[in-house]
Amino acid sequence: MSSISAGSNRTTRSWYKRNEIAITPWLFLLPAMLFFAIYVIIPIGQSVWISFHQWDGLGEKTYIGTANYERLLGIGEQKIDRKFETSFWNNLKWLVLYLLAVPAGLFIALFLNQTVRGIRIYKSLFFFPFVISQVVVGLVFSWFYLPREGLLNAILAVFGAGPVNILGDPTLATYGIIAAGLWPQTAYCMILYLTGLNAVDPEQVEAARLDGAKGYKMLWYIILPQLKPATFIAFVVTIIGALRSFDLISVMTNGGPFGSTRVLSFYMFEESLSEFGFRMGYGSAIAVVLFFIMLGFIGYFLYSMWRDEKEAR
């Protein structure tokens, strides 16, 4: 009798109850996975698919195999696409120079990490550029750089230096935009380091001080290793920020003068979506190349995160 009731009990437990442990995590993951698939994974696949076509975004697609990539990278008899070449090198300049935001942010964070009257106000003042929109930053800097009325030239004139037209000079324009981008990015890195500095163990600092460490040695051997997580995040956001630099370029130079400030993301937009851009296939090919470059970095970050976690265990 008892065994029968136990059996019927088991059958009345629903299928979900029986598999609860196995299914629940998937249920929680489901919305995120669904959206990630719809907004990230599937579009990536579509971009790759479109990049094998010639398509004006309106009519019929024609399959042309890898012709877009051949033209982009100059495979075969044709020369490499010069716009692509310029964009690629500009992307590299962005990557290298944008990373200056990390040490600069660290420096400011160390400077601000003290207890003075009103330090919160100073901190928020330094953080202010990160709060305003990139478009506003771009506008402010383009006024700052104006060839005649700009503040920069007014300052240079005080020192007797001749007027420069930074955004109008193809050799300087990219650096001018990167400098504008560094302003908010430094503030971002600073905030990351400020929170990191809060977590520095005061006992270790005390112990190091007893052992006679100070100044540079204290920073390098005691503080920085404890800031490693903050440094890691700062690098990640800065590199990704450098690769997706678009708004500043669009606002400050619109890719000009004569295309010298294009980066890959801007070139992609120009070819496929802008006023005169009717080359969806070619734009997608650029997007795919940019995707693989980013994938390289992201893959490395994921690997180092995984490695750190394994070490911590």
Add this chain to the structure above:
Amino acid sequence: MHSILKTSFAALAVAGMTATTAFADAHQMSGDLKITSDMSNPAPRAVMEGLVAGFQEMHPDMNIELTIVDREAWKTQIRNALGANPPDVVNWYAANRMGPYVEAGLFEDISDMYENGDLPGLDAVKGALTLDGKQYGVPYTYYQWGMYYREDIFKELGLVEPVTFEEELANCEKIVASGRACYAIGTKFLWTAGGWFDYMNMRTNGFDFHMQLARGEVEWTDPRVREAFANWRKIIDMGGYVADHQSYSWQEALNFMIDGEATAYLIGNFAVAAMREAGLTDEQIDFYQFPLIGDYPQGEDAPTDTFHIPSGAENKENARAFLQYLTSADVQTEINSGDALGQLPINAASGVDADEFLEQGFEMLSNNAKGGVAQFFDRDFTAEMASVGMEGLQEFMVFPDNLDDILERLEEARVRIYK
């Protein structure tokens, strides 16, 4: 015909409702009409709203829905707008600029309206709306390009309006000697440089050659093209243009002319409103046609703005009636007058407003543009060629020594684009 209809309708409406019903049944239309317009600047916006109000008055039962989109944003938004569930009437531009949409079958072929006389008075402008022998829309306004100059400074320096390029250069020499630049220009958004090339090439080699180049039939490395650039270079080398023009938009560069640092501006008639607003009086500004270089009848740039019916529209009959309404002679006179759009009407039966610049422009385009009327660099050339081309033109204006490299690049693009 149209005006008669309108007045008689108004008269009948006053006379009494019963009398009008029979009349109205035959002519009034009902149903929906969705219009998406890019006339977002203050004056054009008022014109567009006035057009809708006028049309509504004729067809009180029609449910008209007007959406006004930012003019710059519309240039990229139109693609999505034409795709799914499109409006019944949209704004766009003439000539090759409508090519991609016509090829994709997104603009309705309205050749029958031109053929059966629904659009009287549009014969002269029909060409700009024609692709492969069919018409895909109607124009609603156009404007001349040319030299707008500071009359007071010309007087001060004792200069007169030049007719030939030699006179132009001689004038420019004197202007430069007086410490000014001859021409204001802002090439940040590239297209202004396209205007200069249009004129240099049309004057050096003639209108027909320019159109051949636009159709991709001539090589960019052709010696005739080089000659046009060589003429252009004369102005660049003598310091004719304001410095750092690659950093300014056309509006920002207008300040040079307003401040008297530059004496002339090769631009479209839309700049006049901005000049007047900035405080220049009609005594201070004047207009002359771009001077002659080679022995060719003058070709002129006169861009035309247009209305189209998307082929996916739901209320095509209403849309056609609206196009007919807005191109009619009276409406054209009204919307292009000085206190509305301040441009030229496209209907031959319309009157041109009594405005110094509109009159001169109309006179020039009617009698002195024997070579032909072009749309503009970015509307005559295909989209891709225009974007590559204008970038090269801007580079040439800053670094004229790069010409060989630029032409080679443009030629490479031409071979690829016009397969």
